[in-house]
Amino acid sequence: MKKVAFYTLGCKLNYSETSTIGRMFEERGYKKVEFNQQPDIFIINTCSVTENADKKCKKIVKEANKINPDGYVAIIGCYAQLKPKEISEIEGVDAVLGAAEKFRLLDIIGDFVKEPKQPEEKVYNSKIEEAIDYHTSYSLNDRTRTFLKVQDGCDYPCAYCTIPLARGKSRSDTIHNVVKAAYEIAESGVKEIVLTGVNIGDFGLQGDERKETFLELVKALDKVEGIERFRISSIEPNLLTDEIIAFVAQSKRFVPHFHIPLQSGSNKVLGLMRRRYKRELYADRVAKIKELMPDCCIGVDVIVGHPGETDEEFLTTYQFLNDLDISYLHVFTYSERPNTTALSIKPVVPVNKRAERSKMLHILSDKKRRFFYEQQLGKNFSVLFEEDVENGLMQGFTENYVRVVAKYDPLLINETKKVNLVNINDEMLVEVEEVYEELVHA
Structure with a gap:
């Protein structure tokens, strides 16, 4: 029985897919082990949101080669779709599979026998336009919580983002399949499901046609027996409707917690980022949530140092966040990514200034979280x-x-x-x- 180990970089969506691929291996007779337990096969699921994620991939490959020099190393995920040739040239990598191939790796690679190959023979990577299939995925690594994928890909061409290039067009599971997966998860003893995807508010697209909506999905899941909690991982402010907020407010199982990407509190910078809303809409979403759920937790994604973000624009963002009734921040430092339109925007923010702005927002996040926690004491x-x-x-x-x-x-x-x-x-x-x-x- 060959042993296989997995390492996941990046988002909750990646974790759900790694776990599903792991179960596919087990169904074929492989034994799933920890990364340091001398596996015969290493599967590394990559992210490419930042340059740092790329560096982490190389480091994990190096560690795999140390643990078992004869182990077969396959790379999947976003970085594998974007930079297949670059990855194939990393010493010790045996195969690179793109977005359309990663769920077929058992059939594509076969016995995972390590053989000397030329770099071009290692790559199984179609054009991203061919990544049109949807694969139901969920994690089962934690007994108390699982990540359930409901949507993949994205049709939003944000200036800084490579995800549409790495995952393809927006596409969704069906409500029937998601509910079926939720019942399967419930049978395993899991109490909480986190809904995840690239742009889950865009749920319902099958092909070019919208057949269902995210609100319909939420209503269907709310009836699933055996799951105590559903949590919405992240949803775009322009897709978070009053109807969704109102339903969560009176739901039996959906918890009062939203994570809503903002990225910038400056309308000018939001325009440069090609976001689909202005700060006024974001503030309205926060106010609506707090009106119906005063104790609701609201998390915020924000990017610092995006090209065109002057000192004045950053301070506008800082003040906007400071005034908002939110609970914590996820702060991302802008990182140049190939083939994104942000590369053509000027002025470029110096790296040291990006770091200063990040530090300021991390401090603000700590203050926001403490204040939110203080409001909950005694309850x-x-x-x-x-x-x-x-x-x-x-x-x-x-x-x-x-x-x-x-x-x-x-x-x-x-x-x-x-x-x-x-x-x-x-x-x-x-x-x-x-x-x-x-x-x-x-």
């Missing part, structure tokens, strides 16, 4: 406790995404408990009362 929430235990303590998340810490109790693992939030510790974790109420089940 009762349900916490889904996780399996990871460190120094006699275990952690979990409330429905509105407050990370809590409690004394380890094996009976709490993968269980939902009603708790009272009492204190924020030095590690920005919220301590809870040690007297728990009865378990809560959906």
Whole structure:
């Protein structure tokens, strides 16, 4: 029995796909092992959002060669679609599979026998226009939470982004298939599902026709028995409608937590980025959420140092974020990516200035998170406790995404408990009362 190991770089979507490919290997008789357990085959699922992700890929290949010099190394994912020849020339790489090929790697490669090959023979990479199939995927690495892919690809040509070049056109699963997958996940004991994709608000496209909507999907999933929580990973502000917000506000299973990409608080920079909304719409979405769900957690993606972002434009973004009733930031430092239109925009922001702006927003994020946590103290929430235990303590998340810490109790693992939030510790974790109420089940 050959052993196979996986390493995933990048987003939740990648994790869902890696897990699914891993189950495909197991169905063919392979044994799935950890990366450091002398596997015969290494599958590395790559990201290419930033230059740093590319460097990480090379580092992981080098480590795989150290662990087992005779191991077969296959590279899949976004970087593999964008730079197949470059990856094929990395020492120790045996195969590179693009977006249209990664789910067929067992059939394409066969026995995964390591043989001397010319670089061009290692590459199985179609044009991105051929990546039109949809593959249902979900992760099962964590008993308490799984990432369920509902959509892939993107039709939004943002100036800084390579994802349309790496994943192709927007396409979706069907509601029937997603609901079926949710029931399969429920049978495995998972309590929380995170819906993921490249642009999940664009759900419903099959081919060039929109046959279903994201709101219809949410309503269908809300009826799935056995799953206590559904969480929406990220949704574009222009696709987050009043109807979606209102449904989540009264939902049985969808939790009060939204992650909404902003990228810039300057309308000028949003225009340069080719985003499909202005800051006024974003502020309206936040206000609507807070009107219906005052304790809702709102996360924000923001990019610093995009070409054309002057000091004045950055300060506009900073002030806009400071004034918004949001809970935390995911801060991305702009990184030049080949074949993107942002490369032609001037002026270019110096790297050291990008780093300064990133630091400022990280500090702001910490302040926002602490303030949000402080607002929740003294209130009762349900916490889904996780399996990871460190120094006699275990952690979990409330429905509105407050990370809590409690004394380890094996009976709490993968269980939902009603708790009272009492204190924020030095590690920005919220301590809870040690007297728990009865378990809560959906």
